[in-house]
Amino acid sequence: MGWAGECGMTWTKLSDDFTDDCWELSHGAHRLHIDALVWSNRKLLDCRISKKDMERWAKCPAPEFISELLDCGWWEDDGDAYLIIHHSRYQRTREQVLRQQSANRNNRAQGKTRPVRERAQRVDDSYDDSSDEMDGTGRDGPGLRNRGTSLRNGQPKTDADPDADYAADYRDWCEQQP
Structure with missing residues (x-):
């Protein structure tokens, strides 16, 4: 079950040049930044992550990785939390997510369903014969x-x-x- 008792999923959006931006970050800082974006979106935190909750979601919350993200301006210290600056503009706000979830719930209540998109056939399916298991997400x-x-x-x-x-x-x- 998702937020507010409904089954839902949030998404984290990264631009095509995200890895170019991350090129000079250490592996740990890169991982921590992505983990923070995903956690923020999952919990609808609007890119404001609590310092005391970091051990719940961060695989590598080492102080040197946090310092690296602060020093390069990707995060800002906001007292009891960190503000994610880099790539925050690509993330939907809590308000936008809740509004979309409400619209989806209303559409389902009225019997409306999403149109089913047909998936393109791969040129060579020899690597993966589980196409019937994919859900199109x-x-x-x-x-x-x-x-x-x-x-x-x-x-x-x-x-x-x-x-x-x-x-x-x-x-x-x-x-x-x-």
């Missing part, structure tokens, strides 16, 4: 196939080297692109 990029399951060579997935897991997923995804 746009989650067909890197990181989906191995998420929480196993690596492509059949080895159990561990948290020992998440970068290797992601790199393998990304390589496979790139090979599938036209």
